[in-house]
Amino acid sequence: MRIRKTFSVIALYYLRSMAGIYIHIPFCKQACHYCNFYFSVSTSLKSDLVKAIAKEIELNKDYLAGEEIETIYLGGGTPSLLSADEIKSILDSISHYHPKMDLKELTLEANPDDLTPEKINELAALRSYGLNRLSIGVQSFHQADLIYMNRVHSAQEALSAIRRVQDVGFENVTIDLIYGTPTMSDEQWMDNILTAFDLGIPHISSYALTVESKTYLDRYIKTGRAIPVNETQTVRQFDILMAQMSSHNYDQYEISNFARPGHYAIHNTNYWLGKKYLGLGPSAHSYDGQSRRWNVANNNNYIKSINTAVIPAEVERLTPSQQANEYIMTSLRTIWGMDIRDSRLQMADIMTELKNIDASFYILKDNILTLTQAGKHYADRIAADLFIED
Numbered sequence: 045m046r047i048r049k050t051f052s053v054i055a056l057y058y059l060r061s062m063a064g065i066y067i068h069i070p071f072c073k074q075a076c077h078y079c080n081f082y083f084s085v086s087t088s089l090k091s092d093l094v095k096a097i098a099k100e101i102e103l104n105k106d107y108l109a110g111e112e113i114e115t116i117y118l119g120g121g122t123p124s125l126l127s128a129d130e131i132k133s134i135l136d137s138i139s140h141y142h143p144k145m146d147l148k149e150l151t152l153e154a155n156p157d158d159l160t161p162e163k164i165n166e167l168a169a170l171r172s173y174g175l176n177r178l179s180i181g182v183q184s185f186h187q188a189d190l191i192y193m194n195r196v197h198s199a200q201e202a203l204s205a206i207r208r209v210q211d212v213g214f215e216n217v218t219i220d221l222i223y224g225t226p227t228m229s230d231e232q233w234m235d236n237i238l239t240a241f242d243l244g245i246p247h248i249s250s251y252a253l254t255v256e257s258k259t260y261l262d263r264y265i266k267t268g269r270a271i272p273v274n275e276t277q278t279v280r281q282f283d284i285l286m287a288q289m290s291s292h293n294y295d296q297y298e299i300s301n302f303a304r305p306g307h308y309a310i311h312n313t314n315y316w317l318g319k320k321y322l323g324l325g326p327s328a329h330s331y332d333g334q335s336r337r338w339n340v341a342n343n344n345n346y347i348k349s350i351n352t353a354v355i356p357a358e359v360e361r362l363t364p365s366q367q368a369n370e371y372i373m374t375s376l377r378t379i380w381g382m383d384i385r386d387s388r389l390q391m392a393d394i395m396t397e398l399k400n401i402d403a404s405f406y407i408l409k410d411n412i413l414t415l416t417q418a419g420k421h422y423a424d425r426i427a428a429d430l431f432i433e434d
């Protein structure tokens with residue numbers, strides 16, 4: 045009897061439909077040279093935009109109909125540029141229009157220079173609203189790298205900000221670190237990683253510096269104003285990252301995400317597991333299980349449209365092969381891997397394609413395909429090789 049009851053409680057948990065809400069705050073103090081997210085360095089529309097987001101929450105109240113909200117993520121841009129009252133007004137609107145909420149994780153992205161003692165006290169007060177996770181954009185603890193990237197904060201500000209948030213009891217902290225920066229030696233990269241360990245950071249997202257087209261970095265490299273990125277260095281530093289994380293008991297639960305057990309990001313994990321989410325604000329993306337939708341990436345146009353009660357978004361309904369390919373692309377990046385029996389896939393085709401892929405790049409065990417450390421360097425290419433064509 046006791047076993048049956050436990051089973052039914054677990055089964056009910058997994059049968060409950062859970063979803064997340066992402067809010068894009070499109071303002072930054074200055075443009076990082078590598079960045080291709082949508083943001084504005086002018087905050088003149090900030091208060092109008094916050095009002096528009098609150099209104100968009102109302103306009104979208106049925107998008108996740110029937111779903112229980114499990115996570116909220118304030119990203120950007122730089123959400124730490126919002127005042128506590130502005131954050132509260134957004135959260136109030138969410139809880140008003142989404143009464144079915146079982147909030148497990150509420151993350152706010154912050155840049156180190158915003159995390160002054162006063163701001164941290166304001167954020168600590170927002171814990172009563174559910175704020176329980178901070179994502180701090182550190183990128184490097186070395187000043188030369190920050191200058192190369194045109195980050196707005198200093199290395200010292202990053203260290204002080206982390207210690208301050210920990211002092212007020214924010215234990216669930218994640219930081220971003222970038223590798224492959226031409227100003228950074230392998231020793232300095234190792235030092236960055238060890239500094240994060242010394243600080244007791246339980247979750248680290250780490251990305252290779254990539255040169256996206258139309259960014260300042262792209263232009264500066266092409267015109268000789270910035271040192272080019274070296275692919276061999278990037279590969280080497282990714283290997284250093286994986287080796288250090290593994291030897292310090294961090295799980296690489298997604299190619300770019302490492303966590304101590306119990307600290308996996310729920311919101312992002314839900315993206316990778318294909319759960320539904322609602323994106324609010326300019327350029328934010330949403331997914332309802334069948335289609336993807338993305339808002340206009342322009343603050344002015346977004347505000348004007350929302351004020352006339354029209355959500356300024358484009359929608360794309362995913363074809364069966366697109367759904368399969370998204371599953372291949374995301375699942376291969378995770379610790380949970382790709383189930384080759386999944387109904388979206390053709391198991392026989394996958395088995396045929398695997399014969400053409402270097403056997404040292406993957407493990408196929410109990411019908412679950414995962415990538416080895418060597419294979420993680422080629423994740424996108426391996427996924428593309430397995431893609432299904434229309």
Ligand code: SF4
Nearest residue numbers: 072075076079120121
């Ligand atoms: S702070 Fe973040 S969003 Fe803003 S420019 Fe830098 S990388 Fe881009």
